[in-house]
Amino acid sequence: MTDLGDFGDFDADSDADSEAADEATGANASASASPPDSDGMHTDASTNATSTSPAASSPESNGDAGAGDEFEPTSVEPRGEDVGIGAICVSQGLRIAEDGDETSLRAYITRGNRSSIRIGSYLVAPYPDGETLFCRITGLEYAQQYHADDATEIHARRAMRTDGVEEADYKFVAELEPVAVLYDDDGELKRRMTDRVPKPQTVVEQATDSEEIKTGLKMPEDGVFLGHLSVGGEKVKTAASPPTIDYRLKDDYDSGDPLVFRHTLIAGGTGSGKTHGAKNILRQYLADERTYPMEDGRSVQPAVVQFDPQDEYAQMHDDNPDLDDEFARRLEREGVAYGGIDDTTAFVPKVGSASYSAGHHRAEQVEFTIPFSMVHENPWLVAGSGLNDNQYGALVSVLLPRFRKQYGADATYEEFTTFLDDPALREELDESGRVHEATFDAVRRRVLGFDHVFDQDARPITDLVHEFVRPGGLSVVPTYHINDTRAAETVVLALSSLLIDQKLSNDPTYDRIKETPLVLGMDEAHNFLTDADSVQAGKVITKFTEAAKQGRKERLGLFLITQDPQDIDDAVFKQINTTVVLNLGDEDAIKSVNIPSNLESKVPYMEKGQMVVYSPDNSEPVELIGLSKCLTRHGRD
Numbered sequence: 001m002t003d004l005g006d007f008g009d010f011d012a013d014s015d016a017d018s019e020a021a022d023e024a025t026g027a028n029a030s031a032s033a034s035p036p037d038s039d040g041m042h043t044d045a046s047t048n049a050t051s052t053s054p055a056a057s058s059p060e061s062n063g064d065a066g067a068g069d070e071f072e073p074t075s076v077e078p079r080g081e082d083v084g085i086g087a088i089c090v091s092q093g094l095r096i097a098e099d100g101d102e103t104s105l106r107a108y109i110t111r112g113n114r115s116s117i118r119i120g121s122y123l124v125a126p127y128p129d130g131e132t133l134f135c136r137i138t139g140l141e142y143a144q145q146y147h148a149d150d151a152t153e154i155h156a157r158r159a160m161r162t163d164g165v166e167e168a169d170y171k172f173v174a175e176l177e178p179v180a181v182l183y184d185d186d187g188e189l190k191r192r193m194t195d196r197v198p199k200p201q202t203v204v205e206q207a208t209d210s211e212e213i214k215t216g217l218k219m220p221e222d223g224v225f226l227g228h229l230s231v232g233g234e235k236v237k238t239a240a241s242p243p244t245i246d247y248r249l250k251d252d253y254d255s256g257d258p259l260v261f262r263h264t265l266i267a268g269g270t271g272s273g274k275t276h277g278a279k280n281i282l283r284q285y286l287a288d289e290r291t292y293p294m295e296d297g298r299s300v301q302p303a304v305v306q307f308d309p310q311d312e313y314a315q316m317h318d319d320n321p322d323l324d325d326e327f328a329r330r331l332e333r334e335g336v337a338y339g340g341i342d343d344t345t346a347f348v349p350k351v352g353s354a355s356y357s358a359g360h361h362r363a364e365q366v367e368f369t370i371p372f373s374m375v376h377e378n379p380w381l382v383a384g385s386g387l388n389d390n391q392y393g394a395l396v397s398v399l400l401p402r403f404r405k406q407y408g409a410d411a412t413y414e415e416f417t418t419f420l421d422d423p424a425l426r427e428e429l430d431e432s433g434r435v436h437e438a439t440f441d442a443v444r445r446r447v448l449g450f451d452h453v454f455d456q457d458a459r460p461i462t463d464l465v466h467e468f469v470r471p472g473g474l475s476v477v478p479t480y481h482i483n484d485t486r487a488a489e490t491v492v493l494a495l496s497s498l499l500i501d502q503k504l505s506n507d508p509t510y511d512r513i514k515e516t517p518l519v520l521g522m523d524e525a526h527n528f529l530t531d532a533d534s535v536q537a538g539k540v541i542t543k544f545t546e547a548a549k550q551g552r553k554e555r556l557g558l559f560l561i562t563q564d565p566q567d568i569d570d571a572v573f574k575q576i577n578t579t580v581v582l583n584l585g586d587e588d589a590i591k592s593v594n595i596p597s598n599l600e601s602k603v604p605y606m607e608k609g610q611m612v613v614y615s616p617d618n619s620e621p622v623e624l625i626g627l628s629k630c631l632t633r634h635g636r637d
C-alpha cells in the first residue's frame with residue numbers, strides 16, 4: 001500500500017472516504033501509469049507468462065477514475081511474451097565473490113510468479129555467450145516499492161476488509177546463491193565454480209532441464225538409486241519423461257571409489273521411514289548386475305550382512321504384495337531393482353532357550369552360535385561394560401593366555417568358567433603378584449553370565465562362513481527374540497568383528513570374507529557404536545573406525561541406521577561419507593549429523609520418506625523423496 005501521510009483528516013471508519021483514499025493514493029503511486037483496464041487483460045497470477053513492470057498499476061489504482069480522463073493512456077506492459085520468472089537486478093547489489101558472504105545476487109520476481117516461488121528452488125540465468133549460471137533461491141523478500149509506512153491503522157483495517165495484497169505496491173526479490181557455472185564442452189554439459197557475474201537484467205528461469213539440474217548439482221548419471229530430487233517436499237519436475245530427476249550414489253571406479261565403501265549413515269526419528277528407505281537402498285546393492293572389481297581381476301557381487309534388532313530385514317526375501325504392475329514398470333524404466341531377494345538367509349543366533357518365530361517371512365533360517373574361541377581374538381566380548389583397565393589387562397594378558405595354553409584354542413566357555421573356579425589358580429596368581437585377588441574376583445564376576453551366549457547347541461558361525469558371506473546374497477541376523485540386551489550385543493559385535501578382522505587382515509583365516517565385497521548393515525547402530533566410556537565401547541569404536549578407514553581399499557562398506565545419531569561415537573561419524581537424514585525432531589540429533597545448515601533446517605519438517613542427502617563427494621547437498629513403496633516386503637499385517 002502506498003503512503004497515506006497526506007491524508008491527515010482521513011476517517012478510517014468511513015468506507016466512502018477509504019475508497020477515495022485508495023483511488024487518490026493509487027494516483028500518487030502511478031501518475032502516468034496504465035489506464036483502468038490495462039490490467040484487465042492480466043493473465044492469471046499462477047502463470048508466468050505475463051510480467052508487469054514494478055511501476056505498473058493495478059485495476060483500482062487509477063487515481064483519475066472519478067475525475068475525468070485527461071491523460072492519454074500509455075501502456076507500461078512490455079510487448080511480447082514473457083519467459084522466465086523475473087530478472088537479475090543490480091539496484092540491490094550484483095556481485096559474485098570468492099567469499100560467499102560477499103556475494104550478492106538478487107532477482108526481481110514478477111507478480112504472476114511470486115506465489116509459486118519457493119526457497120530452495122533451482123534457477124538458471126544465462127550469460128550472453130551461452131554459458132549458464134545455475135543457482136538456488138536462499139531467501140525471499142517483499143520490499144517496499146515506494147516510501148511508505150504500512151504499519152498504520154488504516155492499512156491494517158483495510159487489509160482486514162479485503163482479500164489479497166496489491167502486489168504492485170511491493171517489490172518481490174529472491175536472494176540467490178550461485179551454485180555453478182554450466183558450460184558446453186564439446187557437446188557435454190559441464191560445471192565449474194561460479195567465476196563470473198551475470199549481466200544485470202538477465203532473465204532467470206526455473207531450472208527444468210534434467211541435464212542442467214544434474215550437472216548443476218553435480219549429480220552422477222549412474223549409480224545406486226536413492227530417490228527423486230525435491231524442493232520443499234515436492235519433486236522437481238522437468239519436461240522429460242519421466243519428469244522426475246533420479247538421485248544416484250556413485251558406484252564405480254571412474255572417479256574415486258564407489259561410495260558404498262566410503263560408508264553410509266541413515267538417521268531419522270521413529271517411524272520416519274528408515275527401514276523402508278534402508279531396504280530400498282540395500283535392494284539396489286543386491287541387483288543382479290551389480291558387481292565390483294576385485295584386486296585379482298574378478299568382478300564380484302557384494303554380500304550384504306544386515307544386523308536386525310527389530311526382525312524386519314528377512315522380509316527382503318519376499319516381494320512386496322503392494323507393488324503393482326504399473327509401479328513395477330516405472331521402476332524398470334528408471335533402472336531401479338525391485339522384488340524379493342531369493343538368496344536371503346536369516347542367521348538366527350541361538351541364545352539360551354529364546355526361540356525365533358518367522359511367520360512374517362519365507363527366508364531360509366540357519367541357527368548358529370558364537371564359539372568361545374572367538375574371545376581370544378576379541379577379549380572385550382566378555383568384558384561387558386564393567387571391566388576397568390586394570391581388570392581388562394588381567395583378562396587379556398594373564399587369564400586368557402593361560403586358559404588357552406591349558407585348555408587349547410578351541411576350549412569352550414564352560415571350560416573357561418571351570419578354569420576360573422579354581423582357587424589354586426587365584427592364589428598362585430596373587431602370590432606371584434600377577435593378578436591381585438580382588439582383581440581376579442572382579443574379572444570372574446563380570447565374565448560369568450554368558451552361559452546362554454557362547455557354544456550353544458548350534459553350529460559355530462566360524463564353520464558357516466561360506467554360507468554367511470555369499471556374493472549376491474543377503475544374510476540377516478535377527479536379534480529381537482533375544483531378550484537380554486547384553487547377549488544380543490555380544491552376538492552382533494562378535495559377528496561384526498569377525499567380518500571386519502578378516503577383511504582387514506593380511507593373512508585371513510577365511511578368504512571368503514576377504515575376497516567378497518561386503519556391505520555391513522546395522523540397524524539401531526547407536527546401541528553398538530556408542531561413545532560410552534567403557535573398555536568394550538572403546539574397543540568396538542576403534543575397530544569400526546579402522547574398518548571405516550580401510551573399507552575403501554578392502555571393499556567393506558558400513559551401512560549404519562539409527563534414530564539417535566548423537567549417541568554414535570564421533571570417530572566413526574567422521575569416516576562416513578554419505579549421510580541420509582529423514583525426519584528428526586531432536587535438536588541434538590540434528591546437530592550431530594553434521595549436515596549443512598540449509599538442510600538442517602528442513603529436517604524437523606520432513607514427512608515420511610522425505611530425506612536430505614549430504615554426500616560431498618557425490619553431489620551438492622540435496623533434498624529427496626524416497627519411493628513411496630518398499631521394493632521388497634516391509635511391515636507385518
Ligand SMILES: Nc1ncnc2c1ncn2[C@@H]1O[C@H](COP(=O)(O)OP(=O)(O)OP(=O)(O)O)[C@@H](O)[C@H]1O
Pocket residue numbers: 268269270271272273274275276277310563608609610626627628629630634635
Ligand atoms: N517414502 C515412503 N512413502 C510412504 N510410506 C513410507 C515411506 N517410508 C516409510 N513409509 C512407511 O512408514 C512406516 C514406517 O516406516 P519404517 O518402518 O521404515 O520406519 P522406521 O524409521 O524404520 O521406524 P522405527 O523407528 O520404528 O524403526 C512403514 O509403514 C513404511 O512403509
Ligand SMILES: [Mg+2]
Pocket residue numbers: 274275276310
Ligand atoms: Mg525401523
